Amino acid sequence: xxxxxxxxxxxxxxxxxxxxxxxxxxxxxxxxxxxxxxxxxxxxxxxxxxxxxxxxxxxxxxxxxxxxxxxxxxxxxxxxxxxxxxxxxxxxxxxxxxxxxxxxxxxxxxxxxxxxxxxxxxxxxxxxxxxxxxxxxxxxxxxxxxxxxxxxxxxxxxxxxxxxxxxxxxxxxxxxxxxxxxxxxxxxxxxxxxxxxxxxxxxxxxxxxxxxxxxxxxxxxxxxxxxxxxxxxxxxxxxxxxxxxxxxxxxxxxxxxxxxxxxxxxxxxxxxxxxxxxxxxxxxxxxxxxxxxxxxxxxxxxxxxxxxxxxxxxxxxxxxxxxxxxxxxxxxxxxxxxxxxxxxxxxxxxxxxxxxxxxxxxxxxxxxxxxxxxxxxx
Amino acid sequence: xxxxxxxxxxxxxxxxxxxxxxxxxxxxxxxxxxxxxxxxxxxxxxxxxxxxxxxxxxxxxxxxxxxxxxxxxxxxx
Amino acid sequence: xxxxxxxxxxxxxxxxxxxxxxxxxxxxxxxxxxxxxxxxxxxxxxxxxxxxxxxxxxxxxxxxxxxxxxxxxxxxxxxxxxxxxxxxxxxxxxxxxxxxxxxxxxxxxxxxxxxxxxxxxxxxxxxxxxxxxxxxxxxxxxxxxxxxxxxxxxxxxxxxxxxxxxxxxxxxxxxxxxxxxxxxxxxxxxxxxxxxxxxxxxxxxxxxxxxxxxxxxxxxxxxxxxxxxxxxxxxxxxxxxxxxxxxxxxxxxxxxxxxxxxxxxxxxxxxxxxxxxxxxxxxxxxxxxxxx
Numbered sequence: 001x002x003x004x005x006x007x008x009x010x011x012x013x014x015x016x017x018x019x020x021x022x023x024x025x026x027x028x029x030x031x032x033x034x035x036x037x038x039x040x041x042x043x044x045x046x047x048x049x050x051x052x053x054x055x056x057x058x059x060x061x062x063x064x065x066x067x068x069x070x071x072x073x074x075x076x077x078x079x080x081x082x083x084x085x086x087x088x089x090x091x092x093x094x095x096x097x098x099x100x101x102x103x104x105x106x107x108x109x110x111x112x113x114x115x116x117x118x119x120x121x122x123x124x125x126x127x128x129x130x131x132x133x134x135x136x137x138x139x140x141x142x143x144x145x146x147x148x149x150x151x152x153x154x155x156x157x158x159x160x161x162x163x164x165x166x167x168x169x170x171x172x173x174x175x176x177x178x179x180x181x182x183x184x185x186x187x188x189x190x191x192x193x194x195x196x197x198x199x200x201x202x203x204x205x206x207x208x209x210x211x212x213x214x215x216x217x218x219x220x221x222x223x224x225x226x227x228x229x230x231x232x233x234x235x236x237x238x239x240x241x242x243x244x245x246x247x248x249x250x251x252x253x254x255x256x257x258x259x260x261x262x263x264x265x266x267x268x269x270x271x272x273x274x275x276x277x278x279x280x281x282x283x284x285x286x287x288x289x290x291x292x293x294x295x296x297x298x299x300x301x302x303x304x305x306x307x308x309x310x311x312x313x314x315x316x317x318x319x320x321x322x323x324x325x326x327x328x329x330x331x332x333x334x335x336x337x338x339x340x341x342x343x344x345x346x347x348x349x350x351x352x353x354x355x356x357x358x359x360x361x362x363x364x365x366x367x368x369x370x371x372x373x374x375x376x377x378x
Numbered sequence: 379x380x381x382x383x384x385x386x387x388x389x390x391x392x393x394x395x396x397x398x399x400x401x402x403x404x405x406x407x408x409x410x411x412x413x414x415x416x417x418x419x420x421x422x423x424x425x426x427x428x429x430x431x432x433x434x435x436x437x438x439x440x441x442x443x444x445x446x447x448x449x450x451x452x453x454x455x
Numbered sequence: 456x457x458x459x460x461x462x463x464x465x466x467x468x469x470x471x472x473x474x475x476x477x478x479x480x481x482x483x484x485x486x487x488x489x490x491x492x493x494x495x496x497x498x499x500x501x502x503x504x505x506x507x508x509x510x511x512x513x514x515x516x517x518x519x520x521x522x523x524x525x526x527x528x529x530x531x532x533x534x535x536x537x538x539x540x541x542x543x544x545x546x547x548x549x550x551x552x553x554x555x556x557x558x559x560x561x562x563x564x565x566x567x568x569x570x571x572x573x574x575x576x577x578x579x580x581x582x583x584x585x586x587x588x589x590x591x592x593x594x595x596x597x598x599x600x601x602x603x604x605x606x607x608x609x610x611x612x613x614x615x616x617x618x619x620x621x622x623x624x625x626x627x628x629x630x631x632x633x634x635x636x637x638x639x640x641x642x643x644x645x646x647x648x649x650x651x652x653x654x655x656x657x658x659x660x661x662x663x664x665x666x667x668x669x670x671x672x673x674x675x676x677x678x679x680x681x682x683x684x685x686x687x688x689x690x691x692x693x694x695x696x697x698x699x700x701x702x703x704x705x706x707x708x709x710x711x712x713x714x715x716x717x718x719x720x721x722x723x724x725x726x727x728x729x730x731x732x733x734x735x736x737x738x739x740x741x742x743x744x745x746x747x
Contacts, residue, residue, distance in 0.1 A: 055579035066550020395492030433496030438473035
């Protein structure tokens with residue numbers, strides 16, 4: 001039977017990760033994500049997993065990648081300043097195709113900013129932070145329950161596509177305590193990475209059966225008997241570096257397309273009262289809480305208002321938002337920054353519908369009234 | 379039964395740095411046109427000093443059981 | 456020979472390379488990209504010889520490298536190999552060891568990689584005494600980028616970024632790791648092959664964190680910039696200036712000024728990190744069982 005428990009967003013993230021099979025966490029203390037490290041330190045040895053507090057943020061992600069290479073589902077967690085530091089190795093995991101979950105509990109920035117104040121200022125960094133073109137999956141939860149289940153999904157996607165997944169929380173959800181529904185373990189779907197069944201050192205580690213449409217190579221955990229080379233250099237299917245532009249294009253194409261071609265599996269969104277909506281509020285993460293109230297207030301005043309909320313921020317649910325545009329007279333984008341997702345929404349609407357913006361970047365939360373005001377403005 | 383020892387040079391891997399020749403106790407090696415070769419008539423005592431210090435693995439002492447030895451396969455694996 | 460090393464078949468191997476190279480390297484990727492006379496090739500062979508002497512399983516051995524000339528070693532060696540990001544080899548290696556303590560994890564790194572950008576990871580892995588063996592190819596310069604001064608470039612020596620001589624003082628990497636808590640610290644050199652192989656062997660055998668700082672030679676950049684002569688001259692310098700730890704103990708600082716002290720600097724038994732963690736897991740499981 002499902003049980004209801006009182007839990008904090010950060011704690012739900014750890015419990016979700018453990019349910020998903022995380023058995024190694026490498027972290028470094030940073031507000032407002034520290035509870036994730038603390039609970040991991042307490043919980044992991046209880047389930048036969050390992051926690052390690054590394055010397056810095058860079059070491060934390062490097063250690064988590066190492067754990068994953070050895071075949072153990074691994075995670076690291078941080079906030080803005082630490083997320084900046086992790087970017088180089090995030091790109092390494094993208095190129096070398098190492099499954100990994102990186103949690104960023106956003107706080108107000110730039111720089112040290114306001115460590116205990118909410119923000120959603122890392123949305124574009126999550127997409128483009130590491131250098132070079134790269135694929136990425138970014139998920140943003142807007143409740144404690146979602147923090148739990150979407151962390152499981154983050155692991156599942158990262159394993160299925162052999163790619164790092166960024167779990168982009170904000171201080172609002174990270175530190176929020178509320179009741180959550182916890183399913184029985186057997187009701188949760190767990191995905192494990194495609195793994196080599198018969199280790200053979202002659203096998204090309206990044207070889208795929210293209211005729212079968214395979215886009216993700218099978219992984220061999222270190223020590224399984226298939227010796228191979230992993231590198232952050234552009235490599236061919238043998239795993240060794242190459243300067244061939246042809247091979248570079250082939251690899252880059254596959255890395256990008258293993259995500260974009262699986263849009264339906266990866267992208268999740270929520271629509272509330274969008275069927276008859278004239279005005280849509282677009283928001284994500286903790287901002288959803290104010291948007292929900294604003295929508296109810298607007299409806300009470302007779303404004304047909306709905307909410308479109310991406311759960312997967314990257315890839316952005318662009319097909320669904322574009323499809324919803326038809327009946328809309330206005331879109332109001334609400335986010336805790338100077339305007340990041342609003343750029344994506346403007347790009348997608350192409351002027352078909354006016355886009356208004358509610359942004360807050362002073363460390364305070366957006367109130368329902370502020371959103372309502374924009375909804376009501378003609 | 380004696381193991382057959384032999385000095386082998388691999389010019390394809392030799393970069394001509396000269397370390398092997400410099401540290402050969404018998405002066406049995408020289409670099410000609412950027413490649414290692416045996417000094418004519420000089421004695422090689424198969425000491426293996428060259429092999430230890432060749433950065434490119436282009437020189438070594440090959441050890442082989444004499445051919446036709448019934449135990450060859452057992453011995454070498 | 457039934458050794459399987461990828462694409463090279465037994466026929467093409469004949470009289471191409473020694474059994475050691477055939478067994479532990481990936482010959483299809485040789486000769487390596489290192490410059491003529493680079494000491495790194497010698498040190499890489501030392502590592503292979505130490506592994507051979509210990510009889511380690513290739514499938515259970517991991518070679519981790521960072522970025523720079525030294526980091527290319529991972530690609531040439533036929534083990535589970537991972538070429539990571541600049542300075543982070545030890546941090547990656549920590550994750551691998553922690554996830555699977557059964558694996559023998561060896562880090563091959565350069566002086567800039569391990570003591571400048573990766574200095575923090577070095578001291579903390581040493582403090583943690585996690586069971587890694589770090590072999591440093593210490594050539595006192597940043598070779599891959601063309602000869603800039605590194606943390607082990609001596610004061611007043613030249614580099615492309617020290618055109619008037621290096622103002623910094625230099626690190627003693629083995630001493631640094633020892634000071635930070637490493638349970639095994641030693642120094643070898645490209646010239647002192649037999650000693651270095653023995654030191655690497657003992658380092659691998661040590662359960663905790665081991666570091667073997669091996670003086671390499673870079674005739675292309677460091678040698679040329681500092682008028683140290685060619686590879687042969689640089690090797691001769693190591694031969695003529697190398698003293699053992701025992702000899703050094705009897706010498707005064709003035710005599711030791713231009714000496715290269717070779718040998719075991721420190722060895723002590725502290726509990727190893729992953730072992731302690733496994734004991735913790737066991738203890739918690741036993742407590743849980745007792746409570747049920």
